[in-house]
Amino acid sequence: MRTITIADVAKHSNVSKSTVSQYLNKRYEYMGEGTKTRIEEAIKLLGYRPNIVARSLKQKSTTTIGVIVANILHTFSTQVIRAIEDICHDYDFHTIVCNADDDPEKEKKYIEMLQAKQVDGIIIFPTGGNVELFLSLKENDFPLVFMDRYMSEVQVPSVVLDNEKASKLAVDYFVDRGYQRIGIMTTSILENLTTRIKRVGGYRQALQEQNIPINENYIKSLELHQFEDAMTNMLSLKNPPQAILAGNDLALMEILKFTKKKKISIPKDLALIGIDDVSFASFYNPGLTTVAQPAFEMGKKAAELLLNKIQKKEEDVHHHIYSFEPQLIKRESC
Incomplete structure (x- = not known):
């Protein structure tokens, strides 16, 4: 034919x-x-x-962007992807989604693959590695937006949560509810991921402002498979924590699995707040108090920043950090 x-x-x-x-x-x-x-x-x-290829050659645009998430299992990541896709659809742009698994080498391969496919720009949750590669992209004026995290060495538009405030909201609420021995558990910060570092930092600062001594035994930054042993050890302390802040949704799920396995009653035996408003928070028994981040608004902002840069609609802001406000959602787990 x-x-x-x-x-x-x-x-x-x-x-x-x-x-x-x-x-x-x-x-x-x-x-x-x-x-x-x-x-x-x-x-x-x-x-x-x-003929998409012919049109791309003529217009010097593939009307396609790449989105590289650090871990697609995070509720936040999937919500952000949906928001980005919605905005791109309105602009007749397509999206290619990649999952880097917080692995800098995998991230590097995806960036190179997306460049080979001649995408017009990339939104990325940076792993913390590949500084030289990002600097090269910036030097070549390749449209790039960081999501959820930023890198001080690479000054590009970055869309983030006010992570210190997220932890402060949780700690202050614990204290208001009468808890003094407060712990925090989050996934590993070995790769110097700004999101997790800021949340732990916000936790420390909030305790200091509440005049509560910081107990290093209550602070855990781990791989997911290490959570069960860490919680066993922490709750076996002479003065175990009365409350725990889960630094993200994956940490929250590990804590919930442990408390169910050990028949620990929430909040009677252990109060709990999670950062990220997971989909099941409202109907879990008991309802989970969470600190929500406006994922859809953040995804929308990242997409608009990238598309505006691609279409040269506004002056580039090389290193502006767009910080969004967290919201405490009170339920029965605290």
Whole structure:
């Protein structure tokens, strides 16, 4: 079967090829409704499909962006991806989603793959590695936005939560509820991930402001498989914590699995607050008090920043950090 071309559509609808091209690019300003209808009907009748590669070469744009998440299992990551996809859909852009598993080498391979596919830009949850690669992208003016984390060495637009405040909201609420021995458990900070470091830092600062001594035995930053042993040891202390702040949704789920296995009653035996408002928080028994981050708003902002840079709609802000406010959602676990 012969490939249907713009010329075929133009001939069938009795218009010029440039008019069909304007229709395909949604430039309808000087196009009558009758013309639009004829072109639309011709496209359907002939089964015309635009040549994406040819259009990309002509426009010097693939109308595609890459999104590299650190760990797609995070509730926050999936919510951000959805928001980015929604905005890209409105702009007729496509998205390619990659999962780096917090592995700098895997992250590097995905960046190189996306560049080979000539995406117009990348939104990335940086692992903390690949500084030289990011600096090279920035030097070449490749559109790039960091999400959830930032890198002080690489000054590009970054969309983040006020992570210190997120921990402070939780600690202050624990104290208001009468708890003094407060711990924090989060996934590993070995890669110097700013999100986790800031949350632990905010926890420490909040305790100091509440005049509560910091007990290093109550602070755990671990791989997920280490959580059970760490919780066993922590709760076996002479003065174990009365309350724990889960630094993210994956940490929260490990803590919940442990408390169920050991038949620990929440909040009677152990009060609990999690950062990230997981989907099951409201109907878990008891309801889980959480510190929510506005994932959809953050994803939307990241997409708008990247698309504006791609389309050169506004002056580039090389190192501005867009910080969003967390919200404490009170339920029964504390």
